[in-house]
Amino acid sequence: MSEQTTSVADTAGDDLAQSTSEASLRRTEARSAEIEAQIAQDPTGFRVMTGDRPTGNLHLGHYFGSLANRVRIQDAGVETFILIADYQVITDRDGTGPIHERVMGMLADYLAIGLDPRRTTIYAHSAVPALNQLLLPFLSLVTDAELRRNPTVKAELEATGDRPMSGLLLTYPVHQAADILFCKANLVPVGRDQLPHLEQTRVVARRFDERYGRVDPARPVFPQAEALLSKASTVLGLDGTKMSKSKGNVIELGMDADTTAKLIRKAVTDSNRQITYDPENRPEVSNLLMLASLCTGRDPVEIADEIGDGGGGGLKKLVTESVNEFFAPIRARRVELAADPGYLIDVLRKGNARANEVGDATLAEVRAAMNMVY
Numbered sequence: 011m012s013e014q015t016t017s018v019a020d021t022a023g024d025d026l027a028q029s030t031s032e033a034s035l036r037r038t039e040a041r042s043a044e045i046e047a048q049i050a051q052d053p054t055g056f057r058v059m060t061g062d063r064p065t066g067n068l069h070l071g072h073y074f075g076s077l078a079n080r081v082r083i084q085d086a087g088v089e090t091f092i093l094i095a096d097y098q099v100i101t102d103r104d105g106t107g108p109i110h111e112r113v114m115g116m117l118a119d120y121l122a123i124g125l126d127p128r129r130t131t132i133y134a135h136s137a138v139p140a141l142n143q144l145l146l147p148f149l150s151l152v153t154d155a156e157l158r159r160n161p162t163v164k165a166e167l168e169a170t171g172d173r174p175m176s177g178l179l180l181t182y183p184v185h186q187a188a189d190i191l192f193c194k195a196n197l198v199p200v201g202r203d204q205l206p207h208l209e210q211t212r213v214v215a216r217r218f219d220e221r222y223g224r225v226d227p228a229r230p231v232f233p234q235a236e237a238l239l240s241k242a243s244t245v246l247g248l249d250g251t252k253m254s255k256s257k258g259n260v261i262e263l264g265m266d267a268d269t270t271a272k273l274i275r276k277a278v279t280d281s282n283r284q285i286t287y288d289p290e291n292r293p294e295v296s297n298l299l300m301l302a303s304l305c306t307g308r309d310p311v312e313i314a315d316e317i318g319d320g321g322g323g324g325l326k327k328l329v330t331e332s333v334n335e336f337f338a339p340i341r342a343r344r345v346e347l348a349a350d351p352g353y354l355i356d357v358l359r360k361g362n363a364r365a366n367e368v369g370d371a372t373l374a375e376v377r378a379a380m381n382m383v384y
C-alpha cells in the first residue's frame with residue numbers, strides 16, 4: 011500500500027479534451043471493432059455497464075442508437091449491468107419530477123425490448139448506497155479545474171441557459187465514474203458525447219491505484235474501463251434534426267400504431283417526388299429511408315428505388331408500415347408489462363439487491379485499500 015501522497019495531475023483536462031479529438035475517436039472506433047471480435051470469441055472476459063437518465067420515455071433514436079446494441083451484447087453472453095440513473099436527473103433541474111413513473115416506464119421499455127432480468131442486472135442509483143459512497147474517495151482524486159474543463163459538463167451547462175451550475179452538475183462525471191467502477195465494469199457502450207466521462211473514469215481508477223494502493227498486490231482495485239462505440243447509424247428526428255423530446259420530433263417506443271402514423275405524416279420531406287437515398291443533399295428524406303431500413307433490414311437505396319416517384323406520401327406510408335410492424339411485438343409486451351406494476355417493482359428490487367451485493371464487495375475492498383477497516 012503506498013504511503014506517499016501523489017498530487018492530482020493537472021493534465022487530465024487535456025486527456026479529456028483529447029479523448030474527443032478525431033485521431034483519438036478513430037482509435038476508439040478501431041478498438042471497439044477489436045472488442046466486438048473478442049466478445050464473439052469469449053464473452054466471459056467482459057463486464058458491461060451502461061445506463062440512462064430517466065428524464066422521459068425512450069424513443070427510436072435510443073433504440074437504434076444504443077438499446078438494441080445492449081440486447082445484442084447481453085445475448086452474446088456478456089454479463090451486463092444497466093443503471094437507471096435517477097440521481098443524474100437532478101444535476102440540472104429543480105426537483106425530481108414524475109420520477110417514479112419515469113423509472114417504471116424505463117424499466118418497462120428495457121424489458122419490452124428484450125433485456126432479460128435473469129441475465130442483466132437493472133437497478134437505480136438511489137437504491138445502491140455503496141455506489142454513491144465511492145463518490146467521496148473519488149472526489150479527492152480530481153480538481154475543480156479539471157471538472158470545469160470537462161467538455162460534457164460544459165455542453166450541459168450551456169444547454170441549461172443561465173441556470174447556475176450546481177455542485178452536482180460539476181461533479182457528476184465523478185459520480186458516473188462511481189457508476190462504472192462500483193461493479194468493476196471494463197466495457198461501457200456509450201455514444202461519442204460520453205467519451206470524456208470514460209476518460210475521467212480511467213483517470214480516477216489510475217489515481218486511486220497510485221494514491222491509495224491495492225489490496226491484492228497483483229492487480230489494481232479498479233480496472234481501466236473502455237468505451238464500446240456502437241456501429242449503429244444515428245436516427246434523426248422527424249424534422250431531420252437530432253431526435254429529442256424537447257423538440258417534439260420523437261417517436262417513443264411505447265407509442266401506439268395510430269400515434270406513430272400521425273407523427274410520421276407530419277414529418278418533414280422535400281418537394282422532389284422522386285425518392286432517392288442521398289443523406290448529404292436530402293437529409294430528411296434519407297433519414298426516413300434509414301428508419302425504414304433499420305426496421306426491415308433492407309438496403310435504403312433499394313427501398314428508395316421501390317418507392318420511385320411515389321413522393322413524400324409513398325415514403326411516409328412505407329416508413330409507417332415498417333416502424334409499426336417492427337415495433338408491434340415490443341409494444342405488445344410493453345402494454346402487458348405496464349399493466350403489471352407488481353412485477354416491474356419486483357424486477358427492480360431484485361436488481362437493486364444484486365447491485366448492492368456487488369457494490370458492498372467493492373466498497374469493502376476500497377476501505378481495505380484506504381486502511382479504513384474498523
Ligand code: TRP
Nearest residue numbers: 059060061062063095186189190
Ligand atoms: N450520462 C448518461 C446519459 O445521459 C447516463 C449514464 C449515467 C451512464 N451513468 C452512466 C452511461 C454510466 C454509461 C455509464 O446517457
